[in-house]
Amino acid sequence: MSETRKKVHLVVGARPNFMKISPLYREFRKFPEKFRIKLIHTGQHYDSRMSNFFFHDLRLPQPDEYLEVGSGTHGEQTARIMERYERVLQEDRPDLVIVAGDVNSTVACALDAVKMHIQVAHLEAGLRSFDRSMPEEINRILTDAVSDYLLTPSPDADQNLIREGISPEKIHFVGNIMIDALIEHKVKATQSEILSTYGLQQKKYALITLHRPANVDIETSLSKILNAFRAISRKIKLVFPIHPRTRKQLSLFHLDHAAAEIPDLLLLEPVGYFDFIKLQMEAKFILTDSGGIQEESTWFGIPCLTLRPNTERPITISEGTNQLIRLDTDAIIEAVETILQGNVKKGTIPRFWDGNTAARVVKIFR
Ligand code: UD1
Numbered sequence: 001m002s003e004t005r006k007k008v009h010l011v012v013g014a015r016p017n018f019m020k021i022s023p024l025y026r027e028f029r030k031f032p033e034k035f036r037i038k039l040i041h042t043g044q045h046y047d048s049r050m051s052n053f054f055f056h057d058l059r060l061p062q063p064d065e066y067l068e069v070g071s072g073t074h075g076e077q078t079a080r081i082m083e084r085y086e087r088v089l090q091e092d093r094p095d096l097v098i099v100a101g102d103v104n105s106t107v108a109c110a111l112d113a114v115k116m117h118i119q120v121a122h123l124e125a126g127l128r129s130f131d132r133s134m135p136e137e138i139n140r141i142l143t144d145a146v147s148d149y150l151l152t153p154s155p156d157a158d159q160n161l162i163r164e165g166i167s168p169e170k171i172h173f174v175g176n177i178m179i180d181a182l183i184e185h186k187v188k189a190t191q192s193e194i195l196s197t198y199g200l201q202q203k204k205y206a207l208i209t210l211h212r213p214a215n216v217d218i219e220t221s222l223s224k225i226l227n228a229f230r231a232i233s234r235k236i237k238l239v240f241p242i243h244p245r246t247r248k249q250l251s252l253f254h255l256d257h258a259a260a261e262i263p264d265l266l267l268l269e270p271v272g273y274f275d276f277i278k279l280q281m282e283a284k285f286i287l288t289d290s291g292g293i294q295e296e297s298t299w300f301g302i303p304c305l306t307l308r309p310n311t312e313r314p315i316t317i318s319e320g321t322n323q324l325i326r327l328d329t330d331a332i333i334e335a336v337e338t339i340l341q342g343n344v345k346k347g348t349i350p351r352f353w354d355g356n357t358a359a360r361v362v363k364i365f366r
């Protein structure tokens with residue numbers, strides 16, 4: 001194999017990175033004469049249910065480098081990633097580093113690469129919540145500022161970047177890479193047996209995920225949410241695969257028993273990708289604070305209540321099925337009742353959320 005191949009690092013670290021990088025990994029591998037691909041896993045997420053499960057479901061190979069950074073404060077985690085990834089970069093000297101999304105691994109690896117004069121591409125660039133109290137917003141702004149290629153999922157992202165003074169030739173509207181993964185694995189997900197495992201019936205339950213610090217790291221916030229669940233669960237079964245941060249906070253606030261005692265609230269460990277997609281497809285509605293789930297639910301046309309004051313993904317509201325709700329027990333109950341009465345938001349699928357984003361990305365580098 002010729003040494004003229006472009007050396008590319010694809011970086012993953014946390015759960016939402018795996019489904020963004022896997023379609024790209026496969027697309028790059030179609031051109032072995034042009035690219036030598038390495039998969040780098042920082043280890044920001046490390047529980048098998050937050051990491052290994054996705055390598056299995058998404059058919060990703062073992063990472064070429066596993067940095068084992070684990071959890072910590074923002075400073076500790078970011079620093080640890082930077083130290084360890086810099087050593088990998090010194091050894092390997094890739095031509096291009098591709099980072100995805102807005103987690104600490106994204107910004108840490110982008111900073112390492114740009115300081116070594118290695119080109120950086122940011123997948124899912126340009127999204128803005130305009131809320132700097134969210135760590136992800138800081139990660140987005142910084143990553144975009146140092147990236148050479150800004151690969152955007154929607155036109156609002158292009159506009160945000162232009163407004164920040166980023167030169168238009170760096171910006172490429174490629175579409176939503178998460179939807180590539182969804183389309184690729186939809187059939188497999190349909191075959192998941194998670195509904196029968198837990199005795200669930202189509203459209204007879206709501207799916208919940210929560211992990212934002214503003215919702216789960218503050219005791220009064222988490223209590224308000226649980227009070228809403230207690231009321232809603234009298235009307236519809238709730239299925240809640242719990243993120244490890246949320247599990248930890250429930251126990252810290254001694255709210256775990258209160259949660260376990262809510263009838264018809266099914267608390268699960270985080271589930272694998274196929275099972276989660278199946279749970280989304282068949283849900284009556286979704287209640288979440290996740291970034292990616294706002295997009296997936298829009299693609300499926302399932303009503304989504306997002307428990308946040310803002311979103312960096314406004315297209316899921318203007319075109320999709322998403323709707324923001326305030327962190328208030330009555331507001332949550334009211335929004336759910338509206339859906340249960342049949343008043344659901346209909347949406348359309350945004351442009352370039354079509355399963356061909358990875359191909360558009362790789363074409364840029366070919
Ligand atoms: C991270 C991202 C967030 C993303 C989310 C996706 C940042 C700043 N945050 O949040 O943007 O939406 O991932 O899920 O990058 N833990 C485990 N096992 C694990 C991973 C985490 O037990 O495999 C626990 C640890 O107690 C840890 C806590 O969860 O301290 C939080 O993990 P961390 O990676 O810091 O942030 P997330 O809340 O997962």
Ligand code: UDP
Binds near residue numbers: 016273276296
């Ligand atoms: N997901 C999953 N299992 C779960 C919860 C989520 O497979 O138990 C998937 C979901 O389908 C989506 C991604 O994880 O593809 C979203 O990740 P997360 O909500 O952790 O992060 P965010 O998008 O908020 O950054």
